[in-house]
Amino acid sequence: MPGKTQPQSEMLKGTLDMMILRTLVGGDAHGHTIAKVIEHTSENLLEVEQGSLYPALHRLEDRKWVSSYWGASENNRKAKFYRLTAEGRKQLVRETSRWRQMTRAIGLVMGEEGGAQ
Amino acid sequence: MSWLRFFRRKRKDAELQDELDSFLSEEIAGNVARGMSPGEARRRARVKLGNSQQVRESLWMQNSPMPLTHLFRDLKYAFRTLRRTPGFSVIAIVVMALCMGAAISLFTIVRSVLLRPLPFRDPARLVVVYEHRRANGAAADSRTQVAPADFYDWRAKTHGFEDMAIIRYAGYNLTGERNELPESVRAATGSWNLFQLLGVKPAFGRAFSEQEDRPGSTAVMLSWSVFERRFAGDPAIVGRQIHLDGRPATVVGVLPSWFAYPDAGIQLWRPYQADATPEFLQHHDFHQSLVIARLRPGVSLASALEEVGAVQYQLHLQYPHDPVAEDVVPRSLNEDLAGNVKKPLNLMMSAVGCMLLIGCLNVSNLLVARGAARQKEVAIRSALGARRGTLIREQLAESVLICAAGCMGGIALSVAATRSLAHAWKDLPTAQGIYIDGTVIGFACLLMITATLIAGLLPALSTTGKAMMNALQASARTGASSVSRTVLRKTLLTTEIGITVVLLVSAGLLLKSFLRLRSTDVGCITQNMLTLSYSLPEKKYDTPEKRNAFNEALLERVRNIPGVHAAALGNTLPGAGYWGDFIFTVKEHPPVNASANLPEALTRWADPGYFSALGIPLVRGRFFTDDERGDRSYKVIVNSQLVRKYFPGEDPIGRHLHVPAHPHDGAPGIVDYEIVGVVGDTLYQVGKEPKAAMYFPMLEGTGSQMLAVHTTSAPLQFSIPIQRQIAALDPELPVSDVRTMDEVIGASLVNASLSARLVLIFAVLSLLLAAVGLYGVLSYLATQRTTELGIRMALGAQRDQLLRLMLGDGMRPALLGLGLGLAVSFVATRLFESMLFGTKPLDPVVISCVVGTLFAVAVLACLAPAWRASRLDPMQALRTD
Numbered sequence: 001m002p003g004k005t006q007p008q009s010e011m012l013k014g015t016l017d018m019m020i021l022r023t024l025v026g027g028d029a030h031g032h033t034i035a036k037v038i039e040h041t042s043e044n045l046l047e048v049e050q051g052s053l054y055p056a057l058h059r060l061e062d063r064k065w066v067s068s069y070w071g072a073s074e075n076n077r078k079a080k081f082y083r084l085t086a087e088g089r090k091q092l093v094r095e096t097s098r099w100r101q102m103t104r105a106i107g108l109v110m111g112e113e114g115g116a117q
Numbered sequence: 118m119s120w121l122r123f124f125r126r127k128r129k130d131a132e133l134q135d136e137l138d139s140f141l142s143e144e145i146a147g148n149v150a151r152g153m154s155p156g157e158a159r160r161r162a163r164v165k166l167g168n169s170q171q172v173r174e175s176l177w178m179q180n181s182p183m184p185l186t187h188l189f190r191d192l193k194y195a196f197r198t199l200r201r202t203p204g205f206s207v208i209a210i211v212v213m214a215l216c217m218g219a220a221i222s223l224f225t226i227v228r229s230v231l232l233r234p235l236p237f238r239d240p241a242r243l244v245v246v247y248e249h250r251r252a253n254g255a256a257a258d259s260r261t262q263v264a265p266a267d268f269y270d271w272r273a274k275t276h277g278f279e280d281m282a283i284i285r286y287a288g289y290n291l292t293g294e295r296n297e298l299p300e301s302v303r304a305a306t307g308s309w310n311l312f313q314l315l316g317v318k319p320a321f322g323r324a325f326s327e328q329e330d331r332p333g334s335t336a337v338m339l340s341w342s343v344f345e346r347r348f349a350g351d352p353a354i355v356g357r358q359i360h361l362d363g364r365p366a367t368v369v370g371v372l373p374s375w376f377a378y379p380d381a382g383i384q385l386w387r388p389y390q391a392d393a394t395p396e397f398l399q400h401h402d403f404h405q406s407l408v409i410a411r412l413r414p415g416v417s418l419a420s421a422l423e424e425v426g427a428v429q430y431q432l433h434l435q436y437p438h439d440p441v442a443e444d445v446v447p448r449s450l451n452e453d454l455a456g457n458v459k460k461p462l463n464l465m466m467s468a469v470g471c472m473l474l475i476g477c478l479n480v481s482n483l484l485v486a487r488g489a490a491r492q493k494e495v496a497i498r499s500a501l502g503a504r505r506g507t508l509i510r511e512q513l514a515e516s517v518l519i520c521a522a523g524c525m526g527g528i529a530l531s532v533a534a535t536r537s538l539a540h541a542w543k544d545l546p547t548a549q550g551i552y553i554d555g556t557v558i559g560f561a562c563l564l565m566i567t568a569t570l571i572a573g574l575l576p577a578l579s580t581t582g583k584a585m586m587n588a589l590q591a592s593a594r595t596g597a598s599s600v601s602r603t604v605l606r607k608t609l610l611t612t613e614i615g616i617t618v619v620l621l622v623s624a625g626l627l628l629k630s631f632l633r634l635r636s637t638d639v640g641c642i643t644q645n646m647l648t649l650s651y652s653l654p655e656k657k658y659d660t661p662e663k664r665n666a667f668n669e670a671l672l673e674r675v676r677n678i679p680g681v682h683a684a685a686l687g688n689t690l691p692g693a694g695y696w697g698d699f700i701f702t703v704k705e706h707p708p709v710n711a712s713a714n715l716p717e718a719l720t721r722w723a724d725p726g727y728f729s730a731l732g733i734p735l736v737r738g739r740f741f742t743d744d745e746r747g748d749r750s751y752k753v754i755v756n757s758q759l760v761r762k763y764f765p766g767e768d769p770i771g772r773h774l775h776v777p778a779h780p781h782d783g784a785p786g787i788v789d790y791e792i793v794g795v796v797g798d799t800l801y802q803v804g805k806e807p808k809a810a811m812y813f814p815m816l817e818g819t820g821s822q823m824l825a826v827h828t829t830s831a832p833l834q835f836s837i838p839i840q841r842q843i844a845a846l847d848p849e850l851p852v853s854d855v856r857t858m859d860e861v862i863g864a865s866l867v868n869a870s871l872s873a874r875l876v877l878i879f880a881v882l883s884l885l886l887a888a889v890g891l892y893g894v895l896s897y898l899a900t901q902r903t904t905e906l907g908i909r910m911a912l913g914a915q916r917d918q919l920l921r922l923m924l925g926d927g928m929r930p931a932l933l934g935l936g937l938g939l940a941v942s943f944v945a946t947r948l949f950e951s952m953l954f955g956t957k958p959l960d961p962v963v964i965s966c967v968v969g970t971l972f973a974v975a976v977l978a979c980l981a982p983a984w985r986a987s988r989l990d991p992m993q994a995l996r997t998d
Contacts, residue, residue: 031136050137050140054133073143080132
């Protein structure tokens with residue numbers, strides 16, 4: 001993509017699901033907002049493509065970790081909102097702790113003091 | 118992936134499109150807010166969005182079960198292929214439908230008649246107990262019905278059975294109330310505990326109480342059919358009075374609609390002792406009752422029976438002059454009800470199995486032929502990397518479609534077939550339970566899967582085998598590549614013909630024995646003979662004189678109808694069944710010790726005109742005289758069989774038979790009857806050996822009597838005039854069983870004719886199937902060898918040489934199948950030897966007919982394609998690929 005720094009689009013497997021769930025902790029959101037939030041909070045290092053965003057959202061919905069409903073966006077457009085379910089919240093906790101262990105382990109291997117934070 | 122999403126994936130997709138659109142507009146709005154021109158904002162957004170189509174596709178796939186999608190695709194493809202060759206498809210589907218229809222119908226019947234337990238409480242513990250004579254050289258399953266006195270002893274002296282009940286058939290005249298016609302109804306009497314023992318609760322009212330089971334009781338229970346038909350299904354009938362034989366009876370209950378024990382014809386029930394005389398209940402002579410017993414839990418059947426057997430043996434010793442058997446024998450209730458149809462049903466099951474197999478082989482054969490046509494396509498595709506599994510799956514899809522369509526057709530056919538069979542068998546106690554339900558549909562599905570695999574897998578494997586790879590190179594010229602498949606086809610064909618031979622031989626044998634049965638001489642006139650029965654109610658005709666007067670007046674009136682040759686009365690007619698027998702001793706013969714077997718003979722009562730009216734010849738002595746009709750001169754007429762058996766080389770006239778006196782004679786005990794005549798033998802049932810018989814003079818004629826009328830022309834047209842004469846004598850007397858003698862005899866043939874007809878249908882169908890198979894294979898072989906034949910012709914082969922070549926090619930597997938089939942049928946037909954009448958399993962006529970027919974069919978089926986092959990234009994043949 002011209003005129004833009006190449007974002008770190010290659011994400012670790014499964015991390016997208018975790019990030020989506022994390023984003024939804026802040027409140028219900030539609031797809032565009034979720035993508036924007038992830039991009040902004042990662043200081044544009046991560047770019048979420050719809051090719052992976054929407055299948056992921058549907059996957060999460062199938063697993064009943066998120067629920068969805070149609071509503072009006074900030075700009076008053078029709079949009080589909082996603083909401084974190086109780087089950088999804090538990091899943092997020094599980095994923096997060098798994099992720100912490102993982103990064104710490106990788107950090108140790110990479111020779112960083114006390115692992116990556 | 119969830120099924121919910123699968124079925125709603127169209128809607129989900131539309132939703133996703135909306136979602137993507139909203140993403141796009143948010144993005145554009147964001148870009149505009151950052152100060153881009155609208156066009157640039159839109160462009161940038163689209164670039165960012167990427168290919169939305171791809172997103173949708175990947176979600177669509179995520180929501181689709183892949184194997185199912187493949188299956189749908191294969192089925193769609195198979196459907197298109199089948200539609201391109203409608204002739205083939207129709208034949209294959211019709212073949213499958215016929216076979217499946219036959220199999221499903223038979224399964225339905227076997228399940229209802231043989232497999233399904235009766236809806237009684239805990240039916241596994243119910244048995245029917247018969248008396249059993251060990252000696253006599255009798256077969257192991259020789260059973261005698263039970264005398265009431267024996268039963269009451271069993272019941273009082275044994276403990277192995279929780280309870281025992283006794284049943285006896287009866288008949289009543291149901292007198293019309295208001296304007297209804299009187300009606301003669303079949304009934305049964307049962308001990309008061311019967312319904313409780315069976316675990317049957319009346320639909321309305323109650324069952325009999327113990328107090329009601331005694332002579333003179335007025336209680337009656339109605340079967341559902343008479344309750345609906347005659348009493349309009351009004352439950353208020355319970356407690357009301359009806360009139361049986363002119364006497365009032367009180368309806369205490371109505372049986373549930375499904376209750377059809379011991380058979381569906383029973384219209385009402387009375388307590389066992391209601392109409393019994395004390396003599397009847399105390400004698401050991403009247404072996405006319407069924408005993409049904411419920412085994413006590415924790416007691417083995419063997420030990421319970423041993424106990425009853427011991428009681429019976431005591432009785433046997435105690436009453437040496439009565440026909441008391443020395444042992445008892447059980448039959449499970451199911452077997453007791455279905456015993457007579459078990460063997461024909463098994464036979465038909467095998468026939469249907471054979472036909473199903475032939476049908477599968479046929480469809481299989483047709484599919485192999487089609488596989489051959491697609492040989493090159495398959496070879497190319499597998500060369501290009503198509504997996505074998507995929508190719509097999511594609512071909513299986515065709516047989517799935519054929520078999521599924523066939524299954525649908527089969528179910529439709531069997532619905533019609535079982536309906537008509539249930540109707541033909543309505544005398545069977547479980548016949549009303551013949552219907553198609555979930556189990557049958559399940560069976561049909563199982564059958565369909567099996568058939569699909571048999572019919573589909575072989576051809577699929579053969580077209581996709583490793584050898585197929587050579588097809589690509591080889592197909593151009595000789596067709597040698599298909600050797601293995603040709604062998605497969607010939608094997609299928611040989612098997613098919615073999616099975617057809619077995620079926621045809623069996624059908625031929627059954628048919629021949631049926632024809633034999635049909636033409637049996639029962640020993641009396643059967644043409645132009647009308648029979649009917651009536652029974653004089655004892656209340657109205659309470660003296661022997663009154664009964665005699667009625668009978669004589671009736672005979673007088675009937676004989677005066679123009680066109681009537683002769684008329685006579687008897688208690689039963691030749692061919693009308695067993696009715697009953699007595700044990701006797703011969704006064705003039707030295708007395709035999711108690712343990713020896715006493716001779717027994719069928720017992721009949723006859724009017725003086727009986728023998729001449731029925732055309733039963735006099736062998737010796739004389740018939741009864743008119744004045745012996747009503748008086749107690751103790752004369753008896755015996756048949757030739759009795760003389761042969763018990764008076765060999767001796768003149769029986771003037772000898773005396775020591776027999777129980779007529780139960781209504783007023784002189785109970787054993788009386789001597791003088792033999793005054795010997796008459797020709799008649800068959801009591803067609804297909805059974807003639808039995809020794811004694812004829813006693815028709816006394817006052819209680820119980821039901823049969824009137825036999827010999828007429829000059831079509832007997833049925835006399836039925837109205839005769840009934841009018843009866844009505845003129847007694848307008849309240851109902852008449853039943855108005856039938857011709859042919860019908861009486863035909864009734865005992867129903868089972869034989871039914872199985873013969875069914876097996877014949879199967880045999881004709883499989884002959885047809887075999888012919889289709891033969892023709893199909895040979896035409897295929899011919900087309901496959903077109904090039905080869907062309908070369909032969911070009912090199913100078915004559916047409917008749919080619920014809921012979923092709924004919925030989927087809928006839929070899931046919932003859933091989935014929936030989937194998939004959940060998941198998943020699944063994945198979947032994948299995949139902951006992952069902953044959955006057956026909957040996959190796960009947961030369963039947964076998965030569967089968968061989969001839971099949972040979973002719975094979976030659977015809979071979980000739981057509983062979984002839985076509987020999988007509989080929991050599992140039993044309995060479996040019997075809």
